[in-house]
Amino acid sequence: MMTSVDARGEPVSGASDTAITLYEKALAQFQCYQGDPVATIESAIADSPAFVMAHCLRAYLFALATEVEAMTEARSSFEAAEVLNTSARERRHLAAIAEFLNGNWERAITALEDILIDSPRDALALQVVHLSDFYTGDARSLRDHVARVLPEWSPDDPGYHALLGMYAFGLEECGDYGRAEEVGRRAIELNPQDAWAQHAVAHVMEMQGRQADGIDWMRGRERYWADDSFFAIHNWWHLALYHLDLDQIDEVLALYDGPIRKDRSQVMLDLLDASALLWRLHLRGADVGGRWKELADCWEPLAEDGFYAFNDAHAMMAFMADGRDKAAEAILTAQSKAMAGNASNAMMTNQIGHPVCNALRAFGRDDYATCVDLLRPLRSRLNRFGGSHAQRDIFDLTLLEAAKRDGQLALVRELANERVELKPSSPLNQRYREDAARRLAEISGAAVV
Numbered sequence: 313m314m315t316s317v318d319a320r321g322e323p324v325s326g327a328s329d330t331a332i333t334l335y336e337k338a339l340a341q342f343q344c345y346q347g348d349p350v351a352t353i354e355s356a357i358a359d360s361p362a363f364v365m366a367h368c369l370r371a372y373l374f375a376l377a378t379e380v381e382a383m384t385e386a387r388s389s390f391e392a393a394e395v396l397n398t399s400a401r402e403r404r405h406l407a408a409i410a411e412f413l414n415g416n417w418e419r420a421i422t423a424l425e426d427i428l429i430d431s432p433r434d435a436l437a438l439q440v441v442h443l444s445d446f447y448t449g450d451a452r453s454l455r456d457h458v459a460r461v462l463p464e465w466s467p468d469d470p471g472y473h474a475l476l477g478m479y480a481f482g483l484e485e486c487g488d489y490g491r492a493e494e495v496g497r498r499a500i501e502l503n504p505q506d507a508w509a510q511h512a513v514a515h516v517m518e519m520q521g522r523q524a525d526g527i528d529w530m531r532g533r534e535r536y537w538a539d540d541s542f543f544a545i546h547n548w549w550h551l552a553l554y555h556l557d558l559d560q561i562d563e564v565l566a567l568y569d570g571p572i573r574k575d576r577s578q579v580m581l582d583l584l585d586a587s588a589l590l591w592r593l594h595l596r597g598a599d600v601g602g603r604w605k606e607l608a609d610c611w612e613p614l615a616e617d618g619f620y621a622f623n624d625a626h627a628m629m630a631f632m633a634d635g636r637d638k639a640a641e642a643i644l645t646a647q648s649k650a651m652a653g654n655a656s657n658a659m660m661t662n663q664i665g666h667p668v669c670n671a672l673r674a675f676g677r678d679d680y681a682t683c684v685d686l687l688r689p690l691r692s693r694l695n696r697f698g699g700s701h702a703q704r705d706i707f708d709l710t711l712l713e714a715a716k717r718d719g720q721l722a723l724v725r726e727l728a729n730e731r732v733e734l735k736p737s738s739p740l741n742q743r744y745r746e747d748a749a750r751r752l753a754e755i756s757g758a759a760v761v
């Protein structure tokens with residue numbers, strides 16, 4: 313069996329020097345969310361068809377897309393690697409991929425942890441476990457899976473910036489904003505193209521309500537993250553959130569019609585960001601014209617997937633906002649089937665995704681009391697169906713607006729108080745609080761009279 317080593321000294325089977333160079337390029341593209349890592353890794357496989365880790369990298373790229381159809385591609389890479397000569401580490405990667413194919417995220421994460429315990433310099437295992445922690449909403453692991461291996465790396469190692477970028481995001485999701493920003497900026501100094509580190513610092517500014525800093529951070533560095541990046545739409549979405557916080561709706565719509573939606577992307581993660589932005593506008597009562605129709609058309613073929621509860625919720629937003637009751641019903645039916653299975657998504661859907669989708673449907677039907685009843689008990693557990701704090705804030709906003717529309721003013725005041733304490737610079741938060749306080753005072757004044 314032909315054995316060489318990768319750029320971090322890990323033995324790899326079945327690869328020529330050329331194929332290893334291509335593998336490293338694909339891994340770097342994956343770490344920076346730049347270029348086309350699938351095309352690059354396919355070139356490596358064409359050069360060295362017995363290169364096990366190249367098949368694994370390709371499998372992971374598809375397995376992490378949260379799309380049903382992508383799993384077929386992940387499976388074909390798994391099957392191509394399964395018949396090859398493999399080392400113990402490579403067999404563990406195949407075991408992790410098998411768990412992804414079974415839809416068992418927790419067991420895949422454990423398998424990846426096992427790899428990292430023995431091979432802390434396995435950059436691919438770390439990249440994949442980090443994204444898995446994101447999809448399962450595990451803030452502590454987003455931080456600590458990286459911390460476990462950091463001392464085994466040197467700043468001179470290729471890809472060290474990516475560890476810092478991941479660590480920055482983990483620190484941010486754990487609320488350690490000062491360190492998150494410091495570490496994220498260090499990653500960017502090492503590699504300005506690191507779109508994940510860019511994004512980690514963007515999250516810090518979002519959570520701290522530093523809208524002007526955030527706009528400067530994104531606009532000032534656009535040349536590094538906005539071109540040739542498969543993560544660019546999400547980063548544009550973050551820029552739009554700062555403008556939304558400042559009530560700059562025209563800017564938000566310009567970003568939506570421009571970089572966020574101009575290519576009419578059908579990629580799941582892009583649809584998700586589009587829904588997440590339009591729904592925030594919808595909650596404010598903004599007229600978004602025909603934008604929902606275009607988006608709902610793209611979501612419609614995916615309504616019956618029942619594949620990942622976090623996606624279902626964002627499809628539901630589009631269907632309710634565009635008045636598509638049948639498609640909304642199809643999501644709930646697909647979820648019922650998903651809940652009967654034993655994939656990780658069964659738990660996510662049962663505990664979080666299904667009640668959230670019912671809450672969104674209730675909101676869409678102007679049944680705000682039901683929406684409040686469904687969302688309120690879930691608030692502190694929403695992380696279980698994945699995403700970031702910034703993404704999941706949409707459900708807090710939905711609860712707040714539903715409470716307002718249902719006339720539950722004391723609840724609105726309390727929810728708004730929470731938000732103002734965390735982000736006093738948000739005019740929206742202040743408005744909710746002041747509006748509720750004013751109306752409550754009017755009612756009590758009227759009662760006294």
Ligand SMILES: [Fe+2]
Nearest residue numbers: 511546700702
């Ligand atoms: Fe984000």
